[in-house]
Each structure stands twice: as structure tokens, then as C-alpha cells.
Amino acid sequence: MFYLTVAVLSAALLGFAVLGLRARRADGLLDDYVTARNSQSAQAIGLSFLASGMGAWILFAPPEIGAFVGPVALAGYAVGSALPFLVLGFYGPAIRKRLPAGRSIGEFAEACYGAGVRRWVSMVSVAYMACFLAAELTAIGAIAALLSDVPPALVVLGVALVTLIYTSVGGLRASLATDRWQAWLLLALLLLVGGVAWYWLPSMPTEAVMPSVPVGSALSVALTLVIAVTAANLFHQGYWQRVWAAETDRALGRGAVLGGVSTFLVVMAIGGLGMLAAMYALPLGEPPIPFFALLSAAPAWLALPALVLAVTLVASSVDTLQNAIASMAVASSGRRGLSVRAARWATVILMVPVVWVALQGFSVLRLFLIADLLCAAIVVPVLLGLWRRMSPLAAVAGGLAGLLGAVLPGWVSQGSFTAGALAASFPDSIPTLAPFLGALLASSLVSLLIAWLYPGARAQEAAGRP
Structure with missing residues (x-):
């Protein structure tokens, strides 16, 4: 089983690398490397928003909220996850008009307020994305240890290195190309893993009730999640890149709606599995991991597609974040600019401390x-x-x-x-x-x-x- 798991994960990562490297532009222009300006259809933008916004976090946070707080708070989490796309879809045309050659949230801040505000905004954006990167890589290590005999460090390094190769060579186009396939793959795997796990559940206990807390507490949690998740994701440079990557304002708006609606549905569905785990009184673990508790009642073979699902989720978010950090380095260079080679090295260098944190298994x-x-x-x-x-x-x-x-x-x-x-x-x-x-x-x-x-x-x- 060890060798089969390694082979399947390697094949998945190799497939992502091939897709990403094929999408690179031969001319190697820096602007295209970080923006893929005016090149993506509404469907491509929508699938990219979905794939880049997903990550291993959806296997932990939404199921736990569903299992312990209930549907109201879960809906808040889903709205918070989807709302940034809708906000950028609404504001995006005005942003594109105000800054037609823009590349980052930092440049937008500078155009509105000057260089001082830009530095603060850029610092917050990079800090948030670094936390996101470390969390995703830490999560895939934990999932690998839970579902397989493959050393977690091997999976962490594999995902980090493969995504770094195709994003550093292909830039944003590589991330966008893989996002399309990763979005469809993660939806198919979610249906497979969730459906099989649900099918193998025993009869629901007669005393089962839907998880819930007092309405006031549930609304408080929901509002907290809406504010926290929406505010943070609006500083995700990867999402801002897609504002300028869209072919037209119309493509951006439609893509934002597609990405937002699909993200809402996915978060609600995966959180619903957490509610099922609680209603069936499955042992949720300590710390609680309701999604993986469902897998304990399913056939052993389901662990492999679940692990591929996790790798797909992490790769889709990590490649977006890697290129987003590179674009922030380019944009922060001001009028002097950076070469494509320098942007690639900036990405590699910034990944070193992130991978180190992920290998320590810290809680982020x-x-x-x-x-x-x-x-x-x-x-x-x-x-x-x-x-x-x-x-x-x-x-x-x-x-x-x-x-x-x-x-x-x-x-x-x-x-x-x-x-x-x-x-x-x-x-x-x-x-x-x-x-x-x-x-x-x-x-x-x-x-x-x-x-x-x-x-x-x-x-x-x-x-x-x-």
C-alpha cells in the first residue's frame, strides 16, 4: 500500500506539473508572468477562484463548525469564504479602470493613498499569505500521517517543490491552467469520498438531532466568521491577480459569481458531512476531525482517494499563493522593476521559511x-x-x-x-x-x-x- 500511495500521489503531482509547464508563455514577459492580463474567460476565472480558494482547511474547519455549532454558523463560514470573490467581481471593473496596468493590491493602495499606505497593505497581505501557505503545508503533512504510511515530510516537500517548479517557470498562467483541472478533480473526489463515506454509515440513531447552539451564539459565530474570512481573503493577492487576468469586466463579474456560488456550495456540503458525523455519534477525535471520523466507518481503500483529494486541495491553493507572493515582490520593486528570473528566485527564497515552519508541525x-x-x-x-x-x-x-x-x-x-x-x-x-x-x-x-x-x-x- 505504501508504494501504491506514493505512485498515485506522484502521478497526481506530475500531472499538475505537466499542465502548468505547458501553459507557460515562451516570450517570458514579466507582466504576463504575474498577471496573464486580459486572457481568461468567465469560466476559467470562476474555476480558478474555486480551486485557489479551496485548501486542506475545508477538511477541518467547516466540518468542525457543522458538528459543534450547526448550520447557522456553517452558513456564515460559507458566506465568508464566497463573499471576497463577489466583492472583487463588483469592485473589479472600477479597479481595472482606475489602474489598467495594475498588478497588486499594494499598487492599488499606492494609487489611492501613496507609498506609505502601500507598504502597510503589502506587509499585511504577505503576512496573511505566508500564514496560509504554512497552514496548508502543515495540514497536508497531518493528513498524510493520518491516512497513509508515507512520511509526512515527504508529502510536504513533494507538494511544495512540484508546485514551486511549475509556478516559478510558468507564472500565473501555470496556476490558472492547473486550477481548471484541479477544480473539476476536487469536485469529483469530494463527491466520491463523501458519497462512499455516507453510503457506509450505519443506520442513524433514533435519538440523533442536528447539531446546534442557541441562536444568539450561532449568529455571533457566523458574523465573526463572515468578517474574519472576508476581510482576510480580500488581502489575498492571488485573488487580486485574477481581477486583471479576466478578459473583460463581464468575464470578471460572471467568473466571480461562479466562483462564489460554487465555493458556498462546497463549504456547505463538506460542513454537512461534519454534521452527519455528529448526528451518527461517531468518535470525532481530539482535537476533533469530523470529516476523517466519517472515513473510519468506510472501506480502507477510501483513504487513498481522500489523500489525493487533500493533495489536490493543497496544490490548488499553494500554487496560487506562491505566484501571488512573487507578484507582490515584483510590484513592491516600484519603477525599477524585476526580471522574470528575479521574480522566480524571490518565490523560491520566500518558500524556504514557510516550508521550515510546515515541517515543524506548529499550530498556525x-x-x-x-x-x-x-x-x-x-x-x-x-x-x-x-x-x-x-x-x-x-x-x-x-x-x-x-x-x-x-x-x-x-x-x-x-x-x-x-x-x-x-x-x-x-x-x-x-x-x-x-x-x-x-x-x-x-x-x-x-x-x-x-x-x-x-x-x-x-x-x-x-x-x-x-
């Missing part, structure tokens, strides 16, 4: 939550950059207010700034609503207030003022 959930909170504190000021009245002062003041708003709930309830800051760092690695809601509301209100009182230069020019 707390880092993820902190990164999510930083994103929530500045996402509204960044998106308001399309409004004429916004200015660098309003954006910076809004971002600082967002950080203070994240600390304020704990500060008020516990009586000290230190306690508030500690609460906003999620010491128990549990997402709570107060810091996220405080960050979002404070940043929004202060940005709007400053912009209204002290409008930016664009608003003054439109009004004919000096």
Missing part, C-alpha cells in the same frame, strides 16, 4: 486569527480608496482606529489596555466577535468621518477648490 491558527484581525482593521479604508473624498489621512486614521477598535472591547471589559491587547491576540486560539466587530466598525466610522470633514485632493479638484 492563532497566527491566522491575528492576521485576519489586521486585515479586518484596514480592509474598509483600502476599499474606500475608490471614493473621491478619501485621502491618505482618512485611510491611515481609519486603519489606526481599526487597531484600537480591536483592543477596545477587551480594554473596557477587563479594565486595562494590556488585557485588551492580549484578548485581541486570541490566546486560546478561539475566534471571538468583539475584536473583529470593533476593528471593522472603528475603521469604517473614522475613515468616513475624516473623509467627510477633510476631503481628499480628488474631491477638491472635482469641486473646483484649490
Whole structure:
């Protein structure tokens, strides 16, 4: 079984590499390497949003939320996962018009507010994507240990190296090409694994009830997840690349709807399997892993397609993140620019610490939550950059207010700034609503207030003022 597993995983990764390398452009232009500008249809954009947004996280988080909190919170998670695509689909045409030669969220921030805000936005984006990368590679190592006899380090290194090869050579086109196939493959494998696991379940206990918590608690969890996941994913540079990769504004809008709806359905379906595991009273493990608890009642052969599913999920998100980090390095180089070769080496170098973290098996959930909170504190000021009245002062003041708003709930309830800051760092690695809601509301209100009182230069020019 060991050799069969290695052979199947190797074949899957080799297939992804062939698809990615075939998609590369021979001319090797840097702009095409990081944007594939105006080249992708609505279907390609939609499938790419689905594949790049999925990852091994969907085998852990949605089933656990479904099993312990119930359908309301699960729906919040699904909405939060899908909403960034819809936001970019709605704002994308205005972003493309304002920045037709753009390549990154950092460049958008600079066009609206200047170089200082760009550095802060770029730093948050890279930190979030690095956490995402480390989490995905850590997860595939854990899944390999759970489902096979293959050494986890071998699987982690295999996924990291193969995706790095085709993304560093082929750029964004390689990621987009593999996304199309990976999207269909992961949907087929989800149907296979979920369907077989469901078929082999015994009769449902007569006392089974759907997991649920009080409505207020469920809504609180749902709102927390919507804010955290949406805000963080709007700083995912891989998604911003697809704004400029779309053939037209229409293709972007339709692709965003396709990606958003399919993502919502996939998250709800995989979370529903977690609810089934709880309703059948299966041993969920410690820490709980409801999706894999379902596999314990299924035939042993199902472990192999489940592992291929996990590798597909991780590869589809990792290749997007690798190229996204490379594009941030290119965009951050300013007017001097980078060569394609330099962009490739930047990707390789940035992957070294990420792979090292993944091989240690650390828990990155707390880092993820902190990164999510930083994103929530500045996402509204960044998106308001399309409004004429916004200015660098309003954006910076809004971002600082967002950080203070994240600390304020704990500060008020516990009586000290230190306690508030500690609460906003999620010491128990549990997402709570107060810091996220405080960050979002404070940043929004202060940005709007400053912009209204002290409008930016664009608003003054439109009004004919000096």
C-alpha cells in the first residue's frame, strides 16, 4: 500500500506539473508572468477562484463548525469564504479602470493613498499569505500521517517543490491552467469520498438531532466568521491577480459569481458531512476531525482517494499563493522593476521559511486569527480608496482606529489596555466577535468621518477648490 500511495500521489503531482509547464508563455514577459492580463474567460476565472480558494482547511474547519455549532454558523463560514470573490467581481471593473496596468493590491493602495499606505497593505497581505501557505503545508503533512504510511515530510516537500517548479517557470498562467483541472478533480473526489463515506454509515440513531447552539451564539459565530474570512481573503493577492487576468469586466463579474456560488456550495456540503458525523455519534477525535471520523466507518481503500483529494486541495491553493507572493515582490520593486528570473528566485527564497515552519508541525491558527484581525482593521479604508473624498489621512486614521477598535472591547471589559491587547491576540486560539466587530466598525466610522470633514485632493479638484 505504501508504494501504491506514493505512485498515485506522484502521478497526481506530475500531472499538475505537466499542465502548468505547458501553459507557460515562451516570450517570458514579466507582466504576463504575474498577471496573464486580459486572457481568461468567465469560466476559467470562476474555476480558478474555486480551486485557489479551496485548501486542506475545508477538511477541518467547516466540518468542525457543522458538528459543534450547526448550520447557522456553517452558513456564515460559507458566506465568508464566497463573499471576497463577489466583492472583487463588483469592485473589479472600477479597479481595472482606475489602474489598467495594475498588478497588486499594494499598487492599488499606492494609487489611492501613496507609498506609505502601500507598504502597510503589502506587509499585511504577505503576512496573511505566508500564514496560509504554512497552514496548508502543515495540514497536508497531518493528513498524510493520518491516512497513509508515507512520511509526512515527504508529502510536504513533494507538494511544495512540484508546485514551486511549475509556478516559478510558468507564472500565473501555470496556476490558472492547473486550477481548471484541479477544480473539476476536487469536485469529483469530494463527491466520491463523501458519497462512499455516507453510503457506509450505519443506520442513524433514533435519538440523533442536528447539531446546534442557541441562536444568539450561532449568529455571533457566523458574523465573526463572515468578517474574519472576508476581510482576510480580500488581502489575498492571488485573488487580486485574477481581477486583471479576466478578459473583460463581464468575464470578471460572471467568473466571480461562479466562483462564489460554487465555493458556498462546497463549504456547505463538506460542513454537512461534519454534521452527519455528529448526528451518527461517531468518535470525532481530539482535537476533533469530523470529516476523517466519517472515513473510519468506510472501506480502507477510501483513504487513498481522500489523500489525493487533500493533495489536490493543497496544490490548488499553494500554487496560487506562491505566484501571488512573487507578484507582490515584483510590484513592491516600484519603477525599477524585476526580471522574470528575479521574480522566480524571490518565490523560491520566500518558500524556504514557510516550508521550515510546515515541517515543524506548529499550530498556525492563532497566527491566522491575528492576521485576519489586521486585515479586518484596514480592509474598509483600502476599499474606500475608490471614493473621491478619501485621502491618505482618512485611510491611515481609519486603519489606526481599526487597531484600537480591536483592543477596545477587551480594554473596557477587563479594565486595562494590556488585557485588551492580549484578548485581541486570541490566546486560546478561539475566534471571538468583539475584536473583529470593533476593528471593522472603528475603521469604517473614522475613515468616513475624516473623509467627510477633510476631503481628499480628488474631491477638491472635482469641486473646483484649490
